[in-house]
Amino acid sequence: xxxxxxxxxxxxxxxxxxxxxxxxxxxxxxxxxxxxxxxxxxxxxxxxxxxxxxxxxxxxxxxxxxxxxxxxxxxxxxxxxxxxxxxxxxxxxxxxxxxxxxxxxxxxxxxxxxxxxxxxxxxxxxxxxxxxxxxxxxxxxxxxxxxxxxxxxxxxxxxxxxxxxxxxxxxxxxxxxxxxxxxxxxxxxxxxxxxxxxxxxxxxxxxxxxxxxxxxxxxxxxxxxxxxxxxxxxxxxxxxxxxxxxxxxxxxxxxxxxxxxxxxxxxxxxxxxxxxxxxxxxxxxxxxxxxxxxxxxxxxxxxxxxxxxxxxxxxxxxxxxxxxxxxxxxxxxxxxxxxxxxxxxxxxxxxxxxxxxxxxxxxxxxxxxxxxxxxxxxxxxxxxxxxxxxxxxxxxxxxxxxxx
Amino acid sequence: xxxxxxxxxxxxxxxxxxxxxxxxxxxxxxxxxxxxxxxxxxxxxxxxxxxxxxxxxxxxxxxxxxxxxxxxxxxxxxxxxxxxxxxxxxxxxxxxxxxxxxxxxxxxxxxxxxxxxxxxxxxxxxxxxxxxxxxxxxxxxxxxxxxxxxxxxxxxxxxxxxxxxxxxxxxxxxxxxxxxxxxxxxxxxxxxxxxxxxxxxxxxxxxxxxxxxxxxxxxxxxxxxxxxxxxxxxxxxxxxxxxxxxxxxxxxxxxxxxxxxxxxxxxxxxx
Numbered sequence: 001x002x003x004x005x006x007x008x009x010x011x012x013x014x015x016x017x018x019x020x021x022x023x024x025x026x027x028x029x030x031x032x033x034x035x036x037x038x039x040x041x042x043x044x045x046x047x048x049x050x051x052x053x054x055x056x057x058x059x060x061x062x063x064x065x066x067x068x069x070x071x072x073x074x075x076x077x078x079x080x081x082x083x084x085x086x087x088x089x090x091x092x093x094x095x096x097x098x099x100x101x102x103x104x105x106x107x108x109x110x111x112x113x114x115x116x117x118x119x120x121x122x123x124x125x126x127x128x129x130x131x132x133x134x135x136x137x138x139x140x141x142x143x144x145x146x147x148x149x150x151x152x153x154x155x156x157x158x159x160x161x162x163x164x165x166x167x168x169x170x171x172x173x174x175x176x177x178x179x180x181x182x183x184x185x186x187x188x189x190x191x192x193x194x195x196x197x198x199x200x201x202x203x204x205x206x207x208x209x210x211x212x213x214x215x216x217x218x219x220x221x222x223x224x225x226x227x228x229x230x231x232x233x234x235x236x237x238x239x240x241x242x243x244x245x246x247x248x249x250x251x252x253x254x255x256x257x258x259x260x261x262x263x264x265x266x267x268x269x270x271x272x273x274x275x276x277x278x279x280x281x282x283x284x285x286x287x288x289x290x291x292x293x294x295x296x297x298x299x300x301x302x303x304x305x306x307x308x309x310x311x312x313x314x315x316x317x318x319x320x321x322x323x324x325x326x327x328x329x330x331x332x333x334x335x336x337x338x339x340x341x342x343x344x345x346x347x348x349x350x351x352x353x354x355x356x357x358x359x360x361x362x363x364x365x366x367x368x369x370x371x372x373x374x375x376x377x378x379x380x381x382x383x384x385x386x387x388x389x390x391x392x393x394x395x396x397x398x399x400x401x402x403x404x
Numbered sequence: 405x406x407x408x409x410x411x412x413x414x415x416x417x418x419x420x421x422x423x424x425x426x427x428x429x430x431x432x433x434x435x436x437x438x439x440x441x442x443x444x445x446x447x448x449x450x451x452x453x454x455x456x457x458x459x460x461x462x463x464x465x466x467x468x469x470x471x472x473x474x475x476x477x478x479x480x481x482x483x484x485x486x487x488x489x490x491x492x493x494x495x496x497x498x499x500x501x502x503x504x505x506x507x508x509x510x511x512x513x514x515x516x517x518x519x520x521x522x523x524x525x526x527x528x529x530x531x532x533x534x535x536x537x538x539x540x541x542x543x544x545x546x547x548x549x550x551x552x553x554x555x556x557x558x559x560x561x562x563x564x565x566x567x568x569x570x571x572x573x574x575x576x577x578x579x580x581x582x583x584x585x586x587x588x589x590x591x592x593x594x595x596x597x598x599x600x601x602x603x604x605x606x607x608x609x610x611x612x613x614x615x616x617x618x619x620x621x622x623x624x625x626x627x628x629x630x631x632x633x634x635x636x637x638x639x640x641x642x643x644x645x646x647x648x649x650x651x652x653x654x655x656x657x658x659x660x661x662x663x664x665x666x667x668x669x670x671x672x673x674x675x
Contacts, residue, residue, distance in 0.1 A: 039513065039514070041510075168531055168532065169531070171526060171529065171530075171531060172526075172531070174515075174523075175523055175526060177513070178509060178510075178513050178515060178520070178523070179504065179508065179509045179523075181473070181478055181502070181504045181508055182502060182504055182523070182575070184476070184477065184478050185476045185478065185497075185500070185501075185502035185504075185585075186497070186526055186527060186579075187494075187497045187527065188526075229514060232514060233514050233515070233516060233559040234514060234515060234516060234519060235514055235515060235519070238514050
């Protein structure tokens with residue numbers, strides 16, 4: 001625990017501090033970039049793109065070794081990753097446009113073929129006796145042990161650039177994600193905006209390779225926006241919340257993984273993000289699972305209350321235990337099941353409202369209004385007092401009901 | 405045979421010069437659009453007058469929506485030329501508002517009603533300008549015109565189909581355009597919404613704006629519109645409703661799909 005606190009407060013050593021800062025920035029940028037990916041429904045395309053970086057990394061290593069280096073220049077490796085990701089992205093697009101295959105099939109094909117090719121290249125590299133090949137496979141799941149100042153700077157600068165571009169492009173990207181046809185009619189170049197969005201996602205993928213690796217980067221792009229979606233109905237807020245969820249996951253995940261020697265940073269970041277998602281899924285107000293269960297129970301209680309009152313009004317016997325419990329709790333019936341004065345008054349009102357609805361349906365042409373009858377909506381919410389007085393005039397004077 | 409039925413076949417000369425095109429809200433010449441090898445529209449010529457309420461009618465799959473989309477550059481044309489107010493699309497965009505079919509978007513999208521209406525202001529807001537009081541007032545007014553002022557902060561998925569259609573119309577109103585292109589604005593909406601929408605469109609029209617709507621309900625063509633364009637892959641007939649909306653043109657456009665009895669009911673001023 002002390003170790004975790006140290007790490008949270010960036011006191012766990014130089015390397016751990018760098019990793020924590022880098023992971024926070026990466027998480028924030030990834031959450032924001034992922035928001036548009038999610039809204040445009042291109043999440044899986046980015047997964048294919050991430051897997052397509054592997055052969056590029058391996059080929060870049062081979063090229064650099066062939067030119068006499070040790071093959072471990074990070075910029076060179078990331079350049080290769082970006083280039084092959086671009087090819088993968090283009091291939092998915094080409095397959096969808098030029099063949100009868102749907103996008104999911106194209107994604108599956110490109111993802112597995114590129115990844116398979118990359119793994120083969122890695123195996124070949126392991127058998128070479130030139131270059132410093134150890135640790136190349138760290139790009140699969142990320143590794144933080146050897147993180148250098150320059151890696152952290154790369155993540156910080158790259159992440160800040162991505163965030164700035166998202167802020168600038170948020171309006172056109174929102175328009176295109178919501179209604180591409182309307183956006184195009186306004187004169188927006190939908191293709192270019194989509195390209196810019198995928199470019200931003202690719203930048204996140206490439207700079208995230210060292211930290212979380214190519215297999216898990218999709219999680220950092222997608223979990224924050226779907227978490228944020230629970231908390232808001234507006235894109236601008238969703239962007240901010242997704243950024244914060246990603247940032248928090250990066251920060252806490254990196255700090256946690258610094259507390260024990262062999263905890264893998266990337267997977268822990270992803271698990272923390274998943275924890276935030278799960279929490280939101282259950283406990284968010286209104287949209288969450290818990291809120292839905294509670295709303296359902298409240299609705300059920302209203303139905304039973306209403307049915308109970310109508311049964312009282314018609315002097316029908318009530319057997320349903322839930323109905324009895326609700327009526328009793330509200331003081332509409334005595335413990336022995338006999339209606340109280342209050343219960344009789346409420347029952348009379350319910351029955352009267354039913355008659356008012358019958359009249360409304362008979363005399364009103366506006367089906368949008370009479371269609372709102374569902375047995376629960378109070379008639380006062382739909383019709384004005386004058387209209388209801390008119391219905392009452394047609395019904396006649398009130399009659400006592402349920403007298404025992 | 406009605407006296408001045410204009411069939412596309414003998415109509416070619418009408419669009420001959422640019423002076424004519426300049427007097428049209430939308431003029432199209434030789435538009436061919438193809439999905440794969442089968443043309444959805446073949447060599448279509450059409451002219452929609454400025455200040456008219458125009459309907460595009462035709463059977464399902466006749467290319468009505470495609471016609472609008474191709475005119476707006478949303479689907480590529482194999483060949484053809486399109487002019488709005490005598491100008492190419494790129495120079496007329498600011499004067500055109502488009503209302504797509506309601507089913508074309510995901511209504512779960514995290515956006516509120518007022519945010520959708522503000523999307524209509526994008527051309528003046530651009531990338532970075534903040535939404536000021538004037539822009540907000542414009543959006544609110546557009547909402548009020550379609551009777552949705554009380555719904556500004558609702559998430560759009562909570563609306564009924566008719567309300568969603570009205571929000572789409574409000575977004576177009578916020579664009580303050582001269583020409584409104586609507587794709588099946590009355591499809592799947594309740595009667596109250598249909599009345600509200602047609603009232604707004606007639607107001608626009610009274611203010612000198614041009615309206616072109618893809619329409620599917622032949623029984624309301626005479627009431628709602630004053631110009632009609634009939635299409636079934638080819639342009640079949642067009643002109644003012646009293647002259648062009650004839651049984652002969654309808655049966656040619658719809659083929660055997662309309663019974664003679666139906667046709668009789670549609671046209672009140674049948675000769």
